[in-house]
Amino acid sequence: MVGPPNKRQKREQYKSERGEDAKKTQELPKKKFYRQRAHANPFSDHHLVYPISPDHMDWSSYYPAFVTTPEEDQANPVTDIDIDIGRARPLKKNVEVADIGCGFGGLLVALAPVLPDTLLLGMEIRTQVTEYVQERIKALRAQNPDTGLYQNIGCLRANAMKFLPNFFKKHQLSKIFFCFPDPHFKARKHKARIVSTTLNSEYAYVLRPGGIIYTITDVEDLHNWMVSHFDAHPSFERVPEEEQEADDCVKIMRVETEEGKKVERNKGPKFVALFRRLEDPPW
Amino acid sequence: MSSSRMPYQCMVQSGSMLIAARGSTIDLFQDGSLHSTWKCPPIQGAGNAQPLPEVTTKLAAQNLESPSVETNIDSASPPTKKRKLPASGPADEQTVSKDGKKKKNRSDVVLSGLKAPAVVALAVTKASNHVVAVTGEDKTIRVFEIIQKDGIHQLKQLSQRTMPKRPCAITVTNDDSTIISADKFGDVFSLPLIPLEATETANLAPHTPEPSTKSFTPAANELTIHSQRNLKALENQRRQTNKPTEKDGATFEHKLLLGHVSMLTHIVLTTLNGRDYIITADRDEHIRVSRGIPQTHVIEGFCLGHSEFVSRICVPSNRPQLLISGGGDDHLFLWEWESGNMISKADLKQFVSAVMQEFSTGEESETSSEPKIAVSGIYYTKQALSDNLQDFILVTCEGVPALFTFLLTTENRLNYMQTVKLSGNALAVVINPLAGSDQSDSSTQLIVSVDTFHKPGSTTEEWKDADKNTYPLQRYKFQDGKLIQEGVFQVPTPVRDEGDASGSGASGRLTNLLYSLENLRKREGEAQEE
Numbered sequence: 001m002v003g004p005p006n007k008r009q010k011r012e013q014y015k016s017e018r019g020e021d022a023k024k025t026q027e028l029p030k031k032k033f034y035r036q037r038a039h040a041n042p043f044s045d046h047h048l049v050y051p052i053s054p055d056h057m058d059w060s061s062y063y064p065a066f067v068t069t070p071e072e073d074q075a076n077p078v079t080d081i082d083i084d085i086g087r088a089r090p091l092k093k094n095v096e097v098a099d100i101g102c103g104f105g106g107l108l109v110a111l112a113p114v115l116p117d118t119l120l121l122g123m124e125i126r127t128q129v130t131e132y133v134q135e136r137i138k139a140l141r142a143q144n145p146d147t148g149l150y151q152n153i154g155c156l157r158a159n160a161m162k163f164l165p166n167f168f169k170k171h172q173l174s175k176i177f178f179c180f181p182d183p184h185f186k187a188r189k190h191k192a193r194i195v196s197t198t199l200n201s202e203y204a205y206v207l208r209p210g211g212i213i214y215t216i217t218d219v220e221d222l223h224n225w226m227v228s229h230f231d232a233h234p235s236f237e238r239v240p241e242e243e244q245e246a247d248d249c250v251k252i253m254r255v256e257t258e259e260g261k262k263v264e265r266n267k268g269p270k271f272v273a274l275f276r277r278l279e280d281p282p283w
Numbered sequence: 284m285s286s287s288r289m290p291y292q293c294m295v296q297s298g299s300m301l302i303a304a305r306g307s308t309i310d311l312f313q314d315g316s317l318h319s320t321w322k323c324p325p326i327q328g329a330g331n332a333q334p335l336p337e338v339t340t341k342l343a344a345q346n347l348e349s350p351s352v353e354t355n356i357d358s359a360s361p362p363t364k365k366r367k368l369p370a371s372g373p374a375d376e377q378t379v380s381k382d383g384k385k386k387k388n389r390s391d392v393v394l395s396g397l398k399a400p401a402v403v404a405l406a407v408t409k410a411s412n413h414v415v416a417v418t419g420e421d422k423t424i425r426v427f428e429i430i431q432k433d434g435i436h437q438l439k440q441l442s443q444r445t446m447p448k449r450p451c452a453i454t455v456t457n458d459d460s461t462i463i464s465a466d467k468f469g470d471v472f473s474l475p476l477i478p479l480e481a482t483e484t485a486n487l488a489p490h491t492p493e494p495s496t497k498s499f500t501p502a503a504n505e506l507t508i509h510s511q512r513n514l515k516a517l518e519n520q521r522r523q524t525n526k527p528t529e530k531d532g533a534t535f536e537h538k539l540l541l542g543h544v545s546m547l548t549h550i551v552l553t554t555l556n557g558r559d560y561i562i563t564a565d566r567d568e569h570i571r572v573s574r575g576i577p578q579t580h581v582i583e584g585f586c587l588g589h590s591e592f593v594s595r596i597c598v599p600s601n602r603p604q605l606l607i608s609g610g611g612d613d614h615l616f617l618w619e620w621e622s623g624n625m626i627s628k629a630d631l632k633q634f635v636s637a638v639m640q641e642f643s644t645g646e647e648s649e650t651s652s653e654p655k656i657a658v659s660g661i662y663y664t665k666q667a668l669s670d671n672l673q674d675f676i677l678v679t680c681e682g683v684p685a686l687f688t689f690l691l692t693t694e695n696r697l698n699y700m701q702t703v704k705l706s707g708n709a710l711a712v713v714i715n716p717l718a719g720s721d722q723s724d725s726s727t728q729l730i731v732s733v734d735t736f737h738k739p740g741s742t743t744e745e746w747k748d749a750d751k752n753t754y755p756l757q758r759y760k761f762q763d764g765k766l767i768q769e770g771v772f773q774v775p776t777p778v779r780d781e782g783d784a785s786g787s788g789a790s791g792r793l794t795n796l797l798y799s800l801e802n803l804r805k806r807e808g809e810a811q812e813e
Contacts, residue, residue: 042544043544045805052568052589052590053585053587053588054587085588085625161544162544162545165571165585165587166587170584183502183503183507185501196542197539198469198541198542198544199542199544201541201542201581201582202582204582218506218507219502219503219507220502222502233580234580235580235581263506266506267506268507269506280578281578281581283574283578283581
């Protein structure tokens with residue numbers, strides 16, 4: 001649904017002013033200009049931009065501080081095959097943590113200083129919200145020019161249910177977060193849930209053995225759904241509670257996500273479950 | 284309308300027999316002669332659901348006289364209840380025009396306009412005694428046994444199982460025990476070829492680990508809801524005592540093997556170095572390599588490189604480490620699928636353009652200058668070329684009246700060899716059918732099904748002035764690497780009028796049955812949800 005025209009006008013005006021004024025880029029963006037309906041149909045085509053394969057993904061604009069220097073490039077020159085296929089230059093590091101459905105980016109921003117040497121990527125299907133997170137990261141980087149903080153986080157618009165293998169190679173990730181995913185209450189819509197028997201195989205593909213999947217939700221039914229589906233999947237095992245509670249990421253996930261804060265205000269329950277990616281069985 | 288106009292949309296070979304589906308019937312040929320025909324019964328109550336072309340009494344009479352061997356189904360043949368009065372002519376036209384408008388709706392693409400569900404996919408067992416067919420509109424997988432009665436081969440239906448979603452591609456495992464079905468919703472299921480008794484299956488727990496709640500309580504509560512409107516909706520839900528009846532899943536034994544979040548287009552089972560693999564292709568440009576049964580939850584890799592839908596994949600039996608794929612792109616892709624490495628690409632567009640140039644009239648060339656490619660078939664065959672056995676790849680494209688042959692070289696390149704022009708659009712190809720019986724020379728035969736209903740080069744225009752001698756099945760053969768025509772396949776032209784294929788608007792609906800791949804292409808300006 002599109003808001004009344006003056007709302008859109010204000011939004012556009014705000015964004016163009018932000019773009020022009022160099023000072024403003026240091027200010028954190030205002031959420032009210034980036035709101036968007038909370039649901040997106042994961043089955044529709046949208047107007048998505050995604051790389052043909054992980055090799056084609058150009059990460060340089062998302063993590064400019066991790067772009068290889070020309071000297072390093074010379075040591076590892078581009079081959080004819082790379083040019084022919086259209087392979088992009090890899091960064092110094094690969095993305096290792098994905099926050100799927102990152103929303104307004106609360107978790108990313110909170111995790112950035114905790115995992116300073118790891119590249120984190122937020123994936124969000126809503127255009128406006130993605131834009132907000134991108135502006136937020138830009139502002140945070142501008143505010144911290146000397147410390148190099150927040151250089152390790154990025155956000156892009158993507159449909160992770162369809163195109164995860166286009167972004168990540170086999171076993172590339174060490175952590176995947178699903179924080180307060182759309183519960184899709186109606187049974188008819190359960191197929192649209194981010195956790196399912198068949199999608200879990202894809203998460204197992206991009207996650208390395210030993211990697212962890214983090215889930216949190218305030219909907220008990222969805223929590224049970226996620227637990228039963230990961231439990232039933234031979235590639236995953238539930239992480240025991242003591243280990244779960246000792247994990248710093250769990251604490252951050254509980255209190256720093258935007259939804260988490262909302263639930264806190266409502267004094268609602270939060271259900272957490274972690275799953276470890278097992279080694280593939282021999283065959 | 285002449286009956287020979289209804290073309291064969293899919294074919295398979297089973298031993299010495301050719302099994303070819305034409306609309307909602309399946310013909311069984313041996314040694315070039317029609318043995319029997321199986322007719323799919325109409326869907327119960329379907330008459331109300333879809334606009335039917337006019338049904339005349341004359342046609343109904345013909346139906347009963349039709350030389351269908353499977354009489355048990357014919358006896359329960361459609362009571363032509365929905366017969367339209369002549370006065371309803373204009374109304375009929377209205378539905379058709381509405382159809383035309385509704386074209387944009389993808390769900391309409393399923394409708395073939397036939398009285399009974401059309402056969403959309405065929406498969407045979409290695410032992411050549413069973414045929415598996417998918418009928419589209421009713422999402423049903425049917426298993427047949429090939430039986431012999433008085434020297435005549437017939438298809439005897441053993442079972443029919445309605446799947447949760449419409450199967451797009453099927454195949455049978457090497458041991459002939461299991462059917463693998465890939466559907467429109469992206470799921471791949473396995474079903475036993477011969478289903479267990481109904482009483483036994485009732486005790487089998489469904490594989491899907493969905494927790495089933497007995498009494499309905501809303502999954503949401505006050506704490507999980509953040510808006511006034513949703514809160515109200517929740518109150519209403521709680522007041523509701525009767526649980527919204529959920530659709531029951533299929534009652535027969537079936538297992539979910541793997542799934543894409545995309546429409547599946549093709550599935551191939553293959554074995555490499557003693558390991559089984561399942562390779563699946565989808566509308567979102569993916570080719571996925573998964574382990575075979577029972578470890579189908581492990582994804583081994585992807586072959587990523589297409590920028591349009593992938594519609595066909597082919598693993599040459601002689602070189603099982605390779606995979607050739609085609610779809611909406613201008614190229615054919617050659618992969619080493621186990622590593623996911625693309626080895627080479629071969630241009631297809633220039634050869635398709637060369638064929639299509641002939642058919643582009645002046646006005647058409649203004650609107651659509653370049654033909655869009657939708658690969659509808661990739662076939663592998665080993666042929667002698669200058670005294671060496673070489674690997675050949677045959678390619679067909681939707682709405683293109685030609686076969687394209689490529690040589691798969693030892694350096695893993697696809698070298699273009701030949702364009703064979705056909706008298707009608709290529710629909711299906713079977714390589715080396717009916718071999719053995721009267722083959723003194725070892726040359727390979729091909730049976731090509733051509734579209735006798737649409738104009739060559741067009742997927743929508745009806746071929747009104749079709750040559751009577753254009754037969755739906757044509758014979759070709761390889762001679763020193765070249766394909767040459769050998770004549771037509773002797774399809775008897777019984778007065779087994781499909782009837783359904785005629786009449787206004789039928790062309791459009793038949794297009795849906797014969798040319799559904801181009802619809803997989805993503806359209807600009809769609810889903811502007813922002």
